[in-house]
Amino acid sequence: MELNDEQIHRYSRHIILPEVGGKGQKKLLSARVILVGAGGLGCPVGYYLAAAGVGTIGIIDNDTIELSNLQRQIAHNTERVGMHKTDSAKKTFEALNPDVNVIAIKERITKDNILDFIKDYDIVVDGSDNFPTRYLVNDACVLSGKPLVSGAILRFEGQVTTILPKEGHCYRCLFEEPPPPGLVPSCQEAGVLGALPGVIGGLQAMEVLKLILGKGEPLKNRLLIYDALKTSFRKVKIPKNPACPVCGENPTITELHDYEAEYCQMRL
Amino acid sequence: MEEIKPDKTINIKGLVCPYTFVKSKLAIEDMEVGEVLEIILDYPEASRSIPKSMEDHGHKVLKVEKINDTDWVIVIRKERE
Ligand SMILES: [Zn+2]
Numbered sequence: 001m002e003l004n005d006e007q008i009h010r011y012s013r014h015i016i017l018p019e020v021g022g023k024g025q026k027k028l029l030s031a032r033v034i035l036v037g038a039g040g041l042g043c044p045v046g047y048y049l050a051a052a053g054v055g056t057i058g059i060i061d062n063d064t065i066e067l068s069n070l071q072r073q074i075a076h077n078t079e080r081v082g083m084h085k086t087d088s089a090k091k092t093f094e095a096l097n098p099d100v101n102v103i104a105i106k107e108r109i110t111k112d113n114i115l116d117f118i119k120d121y122d123i124v125v126d127g128s129d130n131f132p133t134r135y136l137v138n139d140a141c142v143l144s145g146k147p148l149v150s151g152a153i154l155r156f157e158g159q160v161t162t163i164l165p166k167e168g169h170c171y172r173c174l175f176e177e178p179p180p181p182g183l184v185p186s187c188q189e190a191g192v193l194g195a196l197p198g199v200i201g202g203l204q205a206m207e208v209l210k211l212i213l214g215k216g217e218p219l220k221n222r223l224l225i226y227d228a229l230k231t232s233f234r235k236v237k238i239p240k241n242p243a244c245p246v247c248g249e250n251p252t253i254t255e256l257h258d259y260e261a262e263y264c265q266m267r268l
Numbered sequence: 269m270e271e272i273k274p275d276k277t278i279n280i281k282g283l284v285c286p287y288t289f290v291k292s293k294l295a296i297e298d299m300e301v302g303e304v305l306e307i308i309l310d311y312p313e314a315s316r317s318i319p320k321s322m323e324d325h326g327h328k329v330l331k332v333e334k335i336n337d338t339d340w341v342i343v344i345r346k347e348r349e
Contacts, residue, residue, distance in 0.1 A: 003294070012290045018325050022294045 001026050007099065011053055019215045025053060029099060031212045034058035034121040036109060036137055038085035040192065041127025041151045043075035044201030045208070050093035050100045052209055057093065057100060060117055061085045062108040072194040109133065111256035114140045123208055126150040127201065131178035132259035138163065138171035139256055142247045149207045151200045155190050156228040158200035161219050161238070162207050165247060168220035173241035173248075178259050196228055272330055272343055274306035275299060281310040281339065288314035289321050292344075296327065299346050304330065307342045315340040 003011070003022055007029075014020040014028075031054050035042045038061035049057055063085050065076045075092040076085065086104035093102050105117060114136060118124050124146050126137045134150065141148040141163060148163040150171065163170050203224065210216045225234045246253040278295050280288050288311055296305050307318065319329040322344050331343035 008290060008294065009287070012286055015290045015293060016286055016321070022297050 001029065007053075010097070010099075014052070020213060024213045024215075027212055027214075028053045028209070029055040031123070032056040032058070032121045033123045033125060033208055033212075034060065034118055035125045035127060036060050036133065037127040037129065038073075038075070038089045039063070039069065039127060039129060040072045040153060040197030041201045041204065042085075042125075043073045043089065044198050045125050045127060045151075045205045046089055046093055046102075047075055047096065048202065048205035049208060050097045050102070052205075053097060053099050054208070054212070055100060056103065056121075058103040058105060058117070058121060059086045059089050060105040060107060060109055061089075062106055072192060072197050074198070109136065111136060111258045114256065115144055118144060118146055121146070123211055124148045125204055125208060127197075127204070134171065135178050135259060136256060139246050139253060141165060142170050142172075143254075143256070147211055149204045149211070151204045153192055153196050153200050156193055156196065158196055158226045158228070159223055160200055160203045160207065160226075161223045162211070164218065164220050169238045169240045170244060170247045172246045172253075173244045174223070174238050176245055193228060196226075199226060199228070272304055274343060275303040277306040277308065279308045280314075281308060283309070283314075284311050285314055285317060289318055292318055292322070292342075293325070296322075296344065296346050301346050301348060303346050305344045305346065307344070308335075309340055309342070310338045315342065318342055319344075 011025045014025050015022055033049055033054055035046055038059045042059060046057055046059060065081050065083050065085055065088055067081055070076060075089045080088045084106050086106055090102040090104045093100055118140060124141050126134060126148060128134055142165045145165045150161050152159045207218055211218060221238055223236045223238050242249050245251060276295060276299060280291050288309055292307050299305060315332060319332050319342060322329055326348045328345040328347050330345055333341050335341050
């Protein structure tokens with residue numbers, strides 16, 4: 001693959017970085033990343049990945065746009081209320097950068113379809129808003145050996161971690177099981193300040209770009225916690241747990257499990 | 269001084285920064301370590317910035333010379349991938 005003149009202009013600020021160059025840009029253009037969720041986090045992650053020239057971006061989401069999403073879901077707009085989020089995100093990202101092929105997947109992920117969705121991609125990004133999905137995505141990535149950049153937001157706090165199966169920790173190394181239903185407030189109950197997903201999604205996008213380029217240190221065995229009110233970042237160590245039920249030495253979880261039924265449908 | 273024979277020559281006259289460096293960098297990326305790139309340009313600022321940027325990237329600047337009223341020639345040896 002050779003960069004054409006338009007691409008040389010578009011990506012010039014990447015090309016002049018020693019860590020990227022023309023070679024790195026070609027890696028970005030041939031990379032395939034799949035986003036779980038086209039909401040608060042999926043919007044900024046996809047937006048930045050598209051701008052950076054990540055060649056193929058899959059997005060899974062079954063929801064349509066509501067007016068109450070627009071306070072933070074920046075790939076959508078007022079005219080598109082009622083449209084599928086994945087279609088809206090595809091329009092926005094491809095308008096920003098025609099080099100990018102966005103694959104809109106209007107489905108709800110389940111234990112039966114997730115492995116199929118992620119198998120053709122290099123990296124998975126979780127921007128889902130609920131624990132059942134987060135655990136399902138974690139398990140699917142560990143079982144299929146896919147790098148996962150996971151993000152979560154609530155109120156004024158956000159978290160990011162990068163899961164590299166076999167090399168580092170996974171979500172269950174930290175919390176073996178999802179918290180019991182009813183104990184956790186959803187974003188719908190608790191709210192979220194509009195720019196928070198921008199901060200966390202921006203960090204996730206950066207982790208993805210670093211993984212593609214093979215540069216820097218990923219958030220492996222670390223959880224980064226952002227407190228917006230205090231404007232503080234904290235990095236917490238999460239060692240790989242040898243007794244982890246999915247990535248440990250004697251795993252008890254060897255196939256996927258849906259927690260969805262135990263939870264009410266909290267959608268953001 | 270002995271004349272160095274370039275392995276590749278690019279003419280980037282008419283280009284301004286940062287494209288002068290972008291084109292030079294893309295050219296050197298495609299070369300082997302030890303090979304020599306000759307760049308012909310007419311953007312004055314780039315006659316200073318390209319040698320500096322190339323050194324920052326770890327390459328060796330062999331020559332920077334104004335060859336007529338408008339043009340410079342810069343010769344760089346690729347020192348690392
Ligand atoms: Zn684990």
